[in-house]
Structures are given as C-alpha cells and as structure tokens.
Amino acid sequence: MNINILNILKAEFKKINHWADLLVLSLIALFIVLFAFLIIKSDTETIVGKNAFDILFYDMSFKLYVLLALPLITVIFTSKAYSLEFHNKTKRTLYTMPVERSTFFFTKLSVVLLYNIYSIIFLAVSYLLLRTTFTSNLNISSTLDLMNLFNYTILGIIAITLAVIPVSIFHLWLSSRKISLIYNIYIYIGIYSISLAMYSKYIVNQWYNFYLFPYFFHKQIFIYFKDHFIDSRIEYFSAHNYPFLMFIVIISIILALVSSKYFIDYKDKKY
C-alpha cells in the first residue's frame, strides 16, 4: 500500500476524536446486544423449544445492528468526516496539499468503514462476553456456534461496505454543492432503505445468492445462511416483532435527525 495513503489515514484519525468515537461505538454494540437479549427474553418459550438460544440471540443482535446502528453510524461518521473540513475551513488547505483529491475521499470512506467494522466486531465480542450471563439467567443450555458468529460478522462487513460506499459518494457530491441540511435526511432514508432491503426475501434469494456472493465469497456459506438462518428468522422477526420493528424505525430516524443537526454544518461551505 502507498505509504502516503497510510499517512493520510493517520491524519484522518488524528483529526477526529477517535478515542471518544470508539467508546461510543463500543457502547452502541453493547446496547444492541442488551436490546436483543431483552427481546428474546420476552419469548423464552420459543427459544427453549427450539433449543437455539445462541442462533436466535446473535441473529437478533445482528438484525438490530443492521437496522439501527449501521445506518446511524454510517451517516453520523461520514457527515462528521466531511463536515469538519467545512466547519474548520480546511478544504482549501487540503486541496493545496500534494495529494490526489480522490485520496481524501477514499481515506474518509476508509475511516467510516473501519469504524463500522470495529463496531460489528465489538458486537460479536459483546455477545461472547454477555451470553454466558444470559444463558445462566434464563437457565437454558445452548451450544455456542462460532462459525455462525463468524459468518454473520462477514455478512455484516459486506452490509457495511454496501452501506458506506453510496453514503460517502453522496457526501462527496454534496461537498461540491451548496445544499441544505435536508439532504442528509434523504441520505439516511436511502441508507435505511438499503438496510431494510437486506432483509427482503427477494434480495436474500435472488440477488445475494446468484449475483453478488459467488464473486466475492464461497457460495456454500450463503446457502448455509439462507437454509439455516435467514429465511426462518425473517418470518419469526416479522411475525412476532412488527410493532417493535416500527418502534426501532421511528427511534432511529429521530436519532438520525438529532445527530444530523449536530454534525452537519454546510452554512459556510461555499467558497
């Protein structure tokens, strides 16, 4: 890798308060796991009956992550990465540095991508840390399936990449135009739609299975996913948690609006 890209990546992390950000991301991951546990706890009969606590628990955590955390983290941190250049009036300084302008875009995209990857890995770690406490609390025995955890994490990273790239491109486009705050909300709705689409049976059965995955991944993993988890869990999730799903959607949109207000400052972006 070009050493200059590493330097610029280091500069990007230096600009943002990354220790505080990582703490927030860790708390989000912990919150998601706790939230997932609370949902599952309300339906213990199903879990015990299926003897699939681990599968269901991480499946729920993962879904909550993609529905609630992924769009929020992506929009907040992409907005933050770009808006700090406008807020501090450093865009002109950056553009007179001996660096290709496209490199700035790729490094900002990489920061958001790495943040998201960190959060999904921390989600898996949080799950591993908390599952023992939860299983003993509910007095159930369940076998830990690390392969399942790994597959979900990989799927999460792919979901993250799919989410981060369009948002970053959109922000780059925004950075060259005088626009209002409302566009950030459009991005959120867009990325939210992508997240929801990830759950549609059509996407799972057709797009992933036959078009996307064979190029990037071993097809068997996909089929394994489809047959063992995704289809049945979608039905479970939709049948049992529809009002709850709506609640999450509303809460996350409110959070996105509030976060946008704080992180986006395009007032002085034109020069």
Place this chain on the structure above:
Amino acid sequence: MIKIEALYFKYDTDNFEVNIESLHFSRGGIHCLIGPNGSGKTSLLSLLAGLFPPAKGRISINNMDYASNRIEIYEKAFFSIDQPGFYGNMNAYDNLEIHCLYRKKSASNISEILKLMELRNDGKKYKNYSTGMKQKLNIAASLLHNPQLIVLDEPFNALDPGAVINIKAIFQKFNRELGTTFVISTHLIKEAESFCTHFLMMKDGQIVLQDSMASASNGLEIEYKKVFLS
C-alpha cells in the same frame, strides 16, 4: 518562477472578472500584491494556487502547470488563501503534524518553528486562539518544510507591530538563505515597502502597475495615491 499568460477568469455568481495579459513573478523575490478591497488580489492568489481553473490562459509555476503537474507544484509550494484553515479541536503542534503527514515530511522541526513564531506548545486548542495567533500558526505552517514558493493572503492582518517586524525578518532570512520566493497580498503599504523586492498593484481584476521596489523612487505610498486616489 510563476508565469501568467492571457489569463481570464470570471465567477459564476457575480460579474467580477480577472483579466491579466501577462505577469511574471521572478524566482527569489518577495512580491507584494497591493490593491483596495475587491480589486482581485485573493482571486488572483486562488488562481495561482490552482483552486479555480482559469476560463482562458495559462499559469505555470517552475514551468509546470496544474493540468499535468498538480502534485509536483504542491510539493514545492505552500498556499494559504483567504483565512487560515486549521482544526479547531487540535493544538498548534497537532495541526502542524497533520501538514507533515500530508507532505510526507518529518515532524522534527515543529517545535523549532513554533518557537520562531513565538507560539507556545502548551496544548491550547486552535479554536481558542486569538486572530493574531491563528495568523502566526498559518505562517509557521508555510515555513515548516522550506518550500520554494510561499503564497500568503494578507499574512500581517491582526498581528501586533512587534510580530510584524519579527515575521518580516523571518521572511527575509528565508528569502536570503534558502532562496524562497514569496507572493504576499497586503493592505499595509509601509510594511510592503520595507521588505518587498517587487510590487504589483491591482484594480478591478487587472494589473495596473508592476515594478521592482528599486524602481519606485517615489515610494509605494505615492505610487498608490497616483493609481488609486487620483
């Protein structure tokens, strides 16, 4: 060092135009751009910095142009246009370190440069700096890697008289010892007169007078009055 030929630029948002038939900034000189507000000084510096592409004409720096040698130009030059741009939540040292990372240079002389500019490395965040301190940090960034060309937009704004004297001496030292070429816009005629080797007067986006200080026998103030107040 810098050559401009048949340059024409017009903003999309208003009717202001920059129109320069021919202009040359010699290597190793200290060139001052003088003119009233709205005369086109910042626009010309922005064009020199490659921030706007000219509608017509050509700008070449060290016989290179932005279309084919953008990175090479920025490696050897420092541009600060309009107002200093630094990160508010970082201190002076960290802000200069960012410049080092972008320029692939060592950060070893940051403390020395800060001392030279009478800035303390005390962890104070940039957002809490006074306007004068911000200006000093901007000048520190310009001197950090000994570029061949330094282009600064009104570097003496908000500086106290002692700081202006100090910075002029530093500029002259860099110019004398390292051969650094300076292009500086300023409103302060007396300051320009005391340390520039060449001057350039602008009015309505055009060059109205360009000469060396040695040729301006009447002094800059009289030349200024002739051009702008007659």
